[in-house]
Amino acid sequence: MSLTVSNTPICLFCDNTQTHSTPFEDTVFNNKTFEYVQCTNCDLIFVQPLPTMDDITKMYPVEYQGALAGNAYGAYDFLFDRIKTIGTYKTILDYGCGGGRFVVEAVEKGFEVTGTEYNPDLVANLTKTFPKATFLTIDDFYKSDKKYDIIFLSNVLEHLTNPKEIMLKLKERLSENGIFALEGPIENNFNLTQITRKIMFWVRKNIFNKKASHVPTHILYSNRKNQEELFKNIGLETLYFNIEESNWPFPSNYKDCDTMMKKVMYFIATFSVKMSKVFSFWGNNFTYIGKKK
Ligand SMILES: [Zn+2]
Structure with a gap:
């Protein structure tokens, strides 16, 4: 190449x-x-x-990648509940499924789930550990033309050198009334x-x-406006777009703050998280659901 x-x-x-x-x-x-x-x-x-x-x-x-996911514990109930208000779906693609955290939740909810990852060793481990789901390398995924009702990406876009191109390719793999569900940092x-x-x-x-x-590893730092505009520009209609905040990358636990600097960072982040609950534009993570126009 x-x-x-x-x-x-x-x-x-x-x-x-x-x-x-x-x-x-x-x-x-x-x-x-x-x-x-x-x-x-x-x-x-x-x-x-x-x-x-x-x-x-x-x-x-x-x-x-670190350790693979454990059992499902309802980590994505909020998202599944939200999706249920939009339509009834059967198949899910988790593009960049990592250790399978979302896959185990989706299998538990009764979906037919496919996870993809770049590393063939990781794909082999996932296949062995989670026999109820299908796992493919990204290369194998692009060799097929199977379509999915829901395409999910968690913490993926910020790692891509060509996010727009990947989103357009994935859009081709949505079934007729399929939806995208994404989450990640802004x-x-x-x-x-x-x-x-x-x-x-x-x-x-x-x-x-x-x-x-x-x-x-984070190739891009987006904000709420340009993040949603990217989706609109590739021909998606927003069904849900929500901003939240977590302490990350500042400390989230006071006990872990062994220096004055870290303590200050902890208090700033904790105050900021509180403010994010008051103002809808304020935050550092997004959740998006959209469909083809
Ligand atoms: Zn630009």
Whole structure:
């Protein structure tokens, strides 16, 4: 496979080619510097250059996934209840199913479930551990043309270098009245934790001239507006779009805060979570349900 590397950043959501810098520090990974730039049109923040296949292989070693899911415990009851108000569905595709957390819940609810993942070893483990579901590698998934009533993606879009292209491909795999259900972070959406982080990063980047050394697994940081617009632009109609907030990436447990800095971060995040319950635009996670127009 040959890869063409373009030096002009192209927005992963709206294809605009104009960007400006952000408070986020550059990060060094795999002997390369990745910069976070922001689209002047839709405000999406994304890394430049985009990771190559070599970077991506190194980003996700086999250990990345961690332990597989345990038994179903109702973690997605809220989503299934919401889906029930929209229609009756039989088959579900969990694109990027990870350790099978959603798959076990969906099987428990009586759905015919297919999970996909990149790593063939992970797919083999999932197949062995959860015999009531079907698991495919992403490669095998694209070799088939089977359609699904519900296509679910949890914490997937922010890892993709081509989110729009993948969503369009998946749209082709929705059955006639099928729906998308997605959830994930909106890391550049308004909340107090996000503002605090931006100030911290800005100071480190501009005053102390620092670079970060985290693995840029999150290729993009969206907000509530550009996230929903991406879905609209690929021809989806919103049936449900909700913003919530969790303490992440700040500490969620006071007992774990062993420094003053962490304690302050904990209080900021906890206050911000409270505010997110008052203001619907405030938060750092989204849940979306949509269908083809
Ligand atoms: Zn854009």
